Amino acid sequence: MESLTTSKFKGFTTFDLKIIGIVLMFIDHIHQMFVPMGAPDWLDWFGRPVATLFFFVSVVGFSHTRSKEKYMLRLYIGMLIMTLGSFTLQQIVGYEEVQLMNNIFRDLLVGTLMMYGIDKISEGRSSKTFSKIALGIVIILFPIISSGILMLLMSNPSAIMVAVWGVNVIPALLFTENSFMVLLIPLLYLAKNHRWLQCMLIALTAVFFFFQGSTQWMMIFAVLPIMLFNGEKGRGMKNFFYVFYPLHIWLLYLISAYVFMH
Template sequence: MSTQTKKGHLFQLTTFDIKVIGLILMVIDHFHQTFAPLGAPNWLDWFGRPVATLFFFTTVLGYSYTHSKKGYMLRLYISMVVMAILMNLTQHIIGFEQVQLINNIFRDLFIGTIFMAGIDQFEKVKQGQAAKHIALGIALFLIPFLLSVIMLPLMSSAGSTGQMLLMQVLLALNPAILLAENSIMVLLIPVLYIFRNVRWAQLLSIAVVALIYGLLGLSQWIMIFAIIPIALYSGAKGRGMKYFFYIFYPAHIIILYALAAWLY
């Protein structure tokens, strides 16, 4: 990790560093998820609570600075679909019924880019064609919610094997917020994007969401600790290896799931 990225600042983190921190915490969390039937302690789950927030933050950075926002969104969408297919295949092939794989952070991140694209439209209002940009912005914000409404009756209906297979395909292709791994918390992504140039406002937004979860008595309040690496972010990208993260995410879950099933 970076120990000195700017003169006068002894310990600052790059985007790469924050991703690595997120990955380490995520592995601990998924170890708990897959090894819970074998007695993995519940407190291991606490390590995973800041993970989504860290990846929300790095996705805001990635979307903000990418050379092609459409290409960035397409990459996340393809990853979302592939991840959903891999999780279904893994469960079907291994058949470890004690653990259900619903993991797909790529869906959350892709939904977040839809919201950020909507904000981009609102920010273009000053350039002219205000009605067009406002309409596009509203439409983009509504898409993940409308897709959720459409999916509700389909998810509640039982059917033949063919219908169930079709349902799994539709679920894999659908960026509905109802299907997001972190549910409504995905709305933190557009908030972080709005304040992308105001770090203290980003940190305050995370703290407010953590406080809400705390008042509800949910362990997700531990996401508050994500503000530490985010506060230490130097503004530097650091090392590349972007495709490593896309590959590592499904790979480590499949390995942990298969190992837990074998031991069980």
């Protein structure tokens, strides 16, 4: 009886959600890298819930991290390494059939900045400190304002290279992989104490994409594992994702390039 009891499903931990996201992401990136070889479009469907899962996990992680500043710094370093590594790899290999535009670290950093801003506003309201409220508003608006500035620079031929490099080092909402969908992160953070509301926000976003005719509506399937989240951390894998994410993309890119060129 004891073995039966202990073997009962107790829900998903943060670790489990990350593993689910990583597996689905890997399948999606197989599609991305092997499109020139005729990879079927349905492989792309597996990736549609991935960003939503990582957004939810980032909300959980940010809510419980000991140092939110260090959390953001890790994401920023990850964003820079991903950008520099992908650019260098493409220059060396010269495989133009596949473009390495992936950088989920940028999405998560923008979302985390907004969560940090929400915290500052909350602290300011509690202590009745206007400067903290103002700082929080500035932090939340920064990825949006920086997007506008970078877009204006890109429209100026003499400043386009400045804009390109600015995109690489500045967290800007419109230059994330998922664009406005990243706003789900601060929204999920505001609703962090109400799982049903978080899932409702995800569902409403999925409905929007459905009527847009985008397969991104399949993000709705992220709701199931999120509803089954048990609130526990599970096994530690603090740095695994920071290493696995760029390495698996670069490795698949190299394999695709080799297959295509031979």
